[in-house]
Amino acid sequence: MEMGIVAGRVTATRKDDNLVGTKLLITQPIDLNGAPLNAQPIITVDTVGAGIGEKVIFVRGSMASRSMSNKDSPVDAAIVGIIDSLEYEDLKG
Amino acid sequence: MEMGIVAGRVTATRKDDNLVGTKLLITQPIDLNGAPLNAQPIITVDTVGAGIGEKVIFVRGSMASRSMSNKDSPVDAAIVGIIDSLEYEDLKG
Amino acid sequence: MEMGIVAGRVTATRKDDNLVGTKLLITQPIDLNGAPLNAQPIITVDTVGAGIGEKVIFVRGSMASRSMSNKDSPVDAAIVGIIDSLEYEDLKG
Amino acid sequence: MEMGIVAGRVTATRKDDNLVGTKLLITQPIDLNGAPLNAQPIITVDTVGAGIGEKVIFVRGSMASRSMSNKDSPVDAAIVGIIDSLEYEDLKG
Amino acid sequence: MEMGIVAGRVTATRKDDNLVGTKLLITQPIDLNGAPLNAQPIITVDTVGAGIGEKVIFVRGSMASRSMSNKDSPVDAAIVGIIDSLEYEDLKG
Numbered sequence: 001m002e003m004g005i006v007a008g009r010v011t012a013t014r015k016d017d018n019l020v021g022t023k024l025l026i027t028q029p030i031d032l033n034g035a036p037l038n039a040q041p042i043i044t045v046d047t048v049g050a051g052i053g054e055k056v057i058f059v060r061g062s063m064a065s066r067s068m069s070n071k072d073s074p075v076d077a078a079i080v081g082i083i084d085s086l087e088y089e090d091l092k093g
Numbered sequence: 094m095e096m097g098i099v100a101g102r103v104t105a106t107r108k109d110d111n112l113v114g115t116k117l118l119i120t121q122p123i124d125l126n127g128a129p130l131n132a133q134p135i136i137t138v139d140t141v142g143a144g145i146g147e148k149v150i151f152v153r154g155s156m157a158s159r160s161m162s163n164k165d166s167p168v169d170a171a172i173v174g175i176i177d178s179l180e181y182e183d184l185k186g
Numbered sequence: 187m188e189m190g191i192v193a194g195r196v197t198a199t200r201k202d203d204n205l206v207g208t209k210l211l212i213t214q215p216i217d218l219n220g221a222p223l224n225a226q227p228i229i230t231v232d233t234v235g236a237g238i239g240e241k242v243i244f245v246r247g248s249m250a251s252r253s254m255s256n257k258d259s260p261v262d263a264a265i266v267g268i269i270d271s272l273e274y275e276d277l278k279g
Numbered sequence: 280m281e282m283g284i285v286a287g288r289v290t291a292t293r294k295d296d297n298l299v300g301t302k303l304l305i306t307q308p309i310d311l312n313g314a315p316l317n318a319q320p321i322i323t324v325d326t327v328g329a330g331i332g333e334k335v336i337f338v339r340g341s342m343a344s345r346s347m348s349n350k351d352s353p354v355d356a357a358i359v360g361i362i363d364s365l366e367y368e369d370l371k372g
Numbered sequence: 373m374e375m376g377i378v379a380g381r382v383t384a385t386r387k388d389d390n391l392v393g394t395k396l397l398i399t400q401p402i403d404l405n406g407a408p409l410n411a412q413p414i415i416t417v418d419t420v421g422a423g424i425g426e427k428v429i430f431v432r433g434s435m436a437s438r439s440m441s442n443k444d445s446p447v448d449a450a451i452v453g454i455i456d457s458l459e460y461e462d463l464k465g
Contacts, residue, residue: 001322008181015174043094066353074159081294088287101274108267136187167252194460201453229373260438280415345446360387367380
C-alpha cells in the first residue's frame with residue numbers, strides 16, 4: 001500500500017453502472033514525512049470516510065475492488081485506511 | 094484511476110474473439126489541469142460512450158475487464174467515466 | 187492496451203506445461219507513429235496469427251491469459267489484435 | 280518478489296473492515312547487498328512475524344492477499360518471508 | 373514476459389506456509405543480447421528446473437502463481453521457460 005493525502009474530488013455523471021454512488025477522491029501520493037511526492041495524483045474510491053486533507057493508506061490494482069460492497073466495480077485504486085501515526089527509521093539517511 | 098483525454102480511435106479487423114464489437118479509443122493521460130502528461134497514450138476500451146476530446150476517467154489492469162459485458166475480454170485499460178468537474182488543491186504547489 | 191511491432195520469436199523447449207504449443211513473439215512497443223519507444227521489447231503470446239513486422243495491440247498483466255484457450259497459462263503479455271489503422275490527434279503537440 | 284528491510288509501523292484506527300487486526304509495516308526496498316534503493320518505502324502487511332530491521336521478501340499486487348487468512352483483504356503488498364541468506368553473482372559488475 | 377539470467381538463490385526459513393518447499397531464485401533482467409539491464413534483480417520462483425547462469429523467460433504479477441502446483445502461493449514472479457534461442461530484428465537500431 002502507499003500513503004497519500006486527499007486533495008480533492010471528481011464528479012462524473014456518465015459512468016460505469018457499477019460506479020454509481022461511488023465517492024471518487026483525488027489522492028496525492030506523499031512520503032513518510034507527509035510531503036507530496038513527484039508523482040501524479042490518482043483517482044481513488046473511498047469507503048472509509050476520508051476527508052480533504054486527511055492522510056490515508058491506499059491500495060492499487062485489482063485488490064482495490066475488494067474494498068467495495070459491489071465487487072464488480074471497475075476500480076484500480078482505493079483508500080483503505082486513515083493514518084493515525086507512523087513510527088519509522090529513515091533508512092535512506 | 095487516472096485522467097485522460099480521448100485522442101483517437103484504432104481499427105483492428107483481426108483480433109481476439111472476445112474483442113469483436115469493442116470500441117478501442119486512444120487515450121492520452123492528462124494532469125489535473127487537463128494538460129497532456131509526458132506519458133504514452135494508451136488504447137482503452139469504452140463502454141460509457143466517450144467521444145474524441147472528452148476528458149475521462151480510465152482504469153488499468155485486470156479490473157478494466159469488469160467494465161465489459163463480456164468479462165472474458167482480454168483488456169487492461171478501460172474508460173469508466175466522463176469527467177464533469179474537479180475540485181482540488183494542488184499540493185505540489 | 188499498448189501498440190507494438192512484432193520483432194522476432196523465442197524458442198524454449200523446457201517450459202511450463204501450460205505453455206506447450208504456445209507461440210512466443212518478441213514485441214517492441216511503438217508510439218502512435220509506429221516508431222520504436224525507448225522501452226524493452228517484451229515476450230508476448232500470440233493467438234491472432236501475427237507475423238514479423240506487423241503492428242499489433244497487446245495487453246499486459248493477468249488479462250493476457252484470457253486470450254489463451256488454456257486459461258491456466260502463466261502469461262502476462264498477449265497480442266490481441268492486428269492494427270489496420272489509427273485516427274488520432276497528437277495532443278502532446 | 281522483492282527484497283526489503285522493515286523500517287517501521289503504521290497505525291490506522293479507521294480502516295477497511297477486512298484490515299482490522301492487520302499488522303501494517305513500512306518496508307524499504309533494498310538491493311542484494313542490503314542497501315536501501317532509491318525507491319519509496321511501501322506499506323506491507325505481515326503474517327510471518329517480521330520485526331523492525333529484518334530483511335524480508337515481499338510480494339506486490341493481488342497475490343499479496345493470498346498471504347492473509349482473510350482473502351478478501353484489500354492489500355497489494357505483503358511480507359512473505361524473512362531472508363536468512365543470499366548467494367549470488369552480481370551480473371551488473 | 374521478460375528475459376532474465378539466473379544469478380543466485382535466496383534462503384528463507386521463516387516464510388508463508390504456501391511457500392514451503394519453493395525454490396527462490398534471483399533473476400537479473402537482461403536485454404535481447406543477454407546483457408544485464410539497469411533494473412533490479414528480482415526474486416522468482418522456479419518450477420522448470422532453471423540453474424545458475426541460464427537464460428530464462430519469467431512472468432510477473434498474479435499469473436506467476438499459475439506456474440505453481442499450489443495455486444494459493446503468494447508469488448508475483450516466476451520462471452516459466454528456459455530460452456534455447458532467439459531470432460529477432462533490433463528495431464531500435
